[in-house]
Amino acid sequence: EAQVTQNPRYLITVTGKKLTVTCSQNMNHEYMSWYRQDPGLGLRQIYYSMNVEVTDKGDVPEGYKVSRKEKRNFPLILESPSPNQTSLYFCASSLSFGTGGYEQYFGPGTRLTVT
Amino acid sequence: GENVEQHPSTLSVQEGDSAVIKCTYSDSASNYFPWYKQELGKRPQLIIDIRSNVGEKKDQRIAVTLNKTAKHFSLHITETQPEDSAVYFCAAESYGNKLVFGAGTILRVKS
Numbered sequence: 001e002a003q004v005t006q007n008p009r010y011l012i013t014v015t016g017k018k019l020t021v022t023c024s025q026n027m028n029h030e031y032m033s034w035y036r037q038d039p040g041l042g043l044r045q046i047y048y049s050m051n052v053e054v055t056d057k058g059d060v061p062e063g064y065k066v067s068r069k070e071k072r073n074f075p076l077i078l079e080s081p082s083p084n085q086t087s088l089y090f091c092a093s094s095l096s097f098g099t100g101g102y103e104q105y106f107g108p109g110t111r112l113t114v115t
Numbered sequence: 116g117e118n119v120e121q122h123p124s125t126l127s128v129q130e131g132d133s134a135v136i137k138c139t140y141s142d143s144a145s146n147y148f149p150w151y152k153q154e155l156g157k158r159p160q161l162i163i164d165i166r167s168n169v170g171e172k173k174d175q176r177i178a179v180t181l182n183k184t185a186k187h188f189s190l191h192i193t194e195t196q197p198e199d200s201a202v203y204f205c206a207a208e209s210y211g212n213k214l215v216f217g218a219g220t221i222l223r224v225k226s
Contacts, residue, residue, distance in 0.1 A: 033214070042121070042204055042218040043159070050212060058213060059116070090158065097212045101147030101166060104214065106158040 002027045004107040006091050012113045013081055021076045021110050023091030031097040032074040033058070033104070034066065036087040043090065049074055050097065081114045088112075117142040117209035121217025128195050130226045138205035138217050139187040147208035148181060148188045153219075154201045162203075163190070195224045 004025045013019055025032065033048040035058075045058030049068040063085055065077040074093075078085060089110045094102040118141040128134050140148075146167035151159035165172045165179045165188065172179050176195075181188040192199055205217040 031212075035216075040124075040218055043206075043216040045213055045215070048212060056212070059215070098208070101149065101164055101208055103149070103161045103164070106160070108158055 002105075004091055004093055004105050006089075006107040006110050008110060009108060010111045012115065014115055015082055016080050019078050019081060019112075021078075021089060021091075021112070023074045023076065023107055024072050025074075025093040025105070026072065027093065027095075027105070028071065029093035029095050029105075030071070031094045031102070031104075032068065033092045034064070034074070034076050035090045035092065036060065037090060037109075038087050046076070046089075048097075078112075081112075083114050086112060086114050117145060117207055117213070117215040119205060119207050119215050119217045121205050121220055123220060124218065125221045125223070127223045127225060130195060130197060130224055132195055134192045134195050134199070134222055134224075136190045136203055136205070136220045136222070137187060138189070138207075139185075140207040140215075141186065142207065142209055143183075143186065144210055145207040148179070149206050149214075150179060150190050151204045151206065151216075152201045153204065159204060192222075195222075197224050197226050200224045 034046040035043040047066040049055045091107040092104040094104045121138045149164035152162045153159040178191040202219045
C-alpha cells in the first residue's frame with residue numbers, strides 16, 4: 001500500500017531533550033516536506049527536500065533540523081525542544097515539485113507536547 | 116514570499132445548501148492552487164486543484180475557480196452533505212519550491 005508513515009504518533013517530552021520524528025514513504029517520491037499545524041495558522045512549512053542530500057528551509061525552520069540521506073526517509077530533529085514547538089506535525093511527499101503542481105501525500109501526523 | 120489569505124474562518128450551512136470558501140494570494144508567479152480537506156483527527160487530503168492556465172475545474176459537487184488577474188481562487192461545494200463537514204485548506208505553490216497554505220476554514224453542515 002502506497003503511504004507516508006510517521007513515528008511516533010504521540011510524544012510528550014521536556015524542554016531541552018533532543019528528539020527525532022521519523023518519516024518514511026514507499027512511493028519513490030523525490031519531494032518531501034515537514035509542516036506544523038497550529039490553530040488559526042494553518043499548515044506552515046518547516047523544511048523541504050527536493051531529493052537526496054538536497055534540503056532547504058521553509059517558512060518556520062528555527063529550532064528544527066532535517067536530513068535526507070535516503071530517498072524514502074526524511075527525519076525531523078528537534079535538538080533542544082521548547083514549549084513553543086508544541087504542535088501537530090505532518091510529513092508529506094510528492095512525486096516532484098514545480099511546473100504546475102503535484103499532489104502532496106500526508107502522513108498521519110505526530111502530536112508533540114513539550115513541557 | 117507568498118502569502119495566502121483564506122475566508123471565512125468558519126462557515127455553517129444547512130444540508131443541501133452551497134458553500135463557498137475564498138482565498139487570495141500575493142505572488143503573481145504562483146501557478147498551482149490545490150485544496151485539501153482535513154477531517155477531524157485525520158491527515159489533509161487533496162480534493163481538487165487548478166493550474167494557472169485554467170479558469171475553472173469541476174469534480175462532481177466540488178468546483179474551483181481561479182482569477183489570476185485579481186489573484187484569488189475559490190472552492191464551491193454544492194448540495195452539501197454532513198460528510199462535507201471538515202477543515203478546508205487552500206494553498207498556492209510559491210517560488211522556491213514551497214507550498215503555502217491558508218489558515219483554514221471550518222465547514223459545518225447542519226442536518
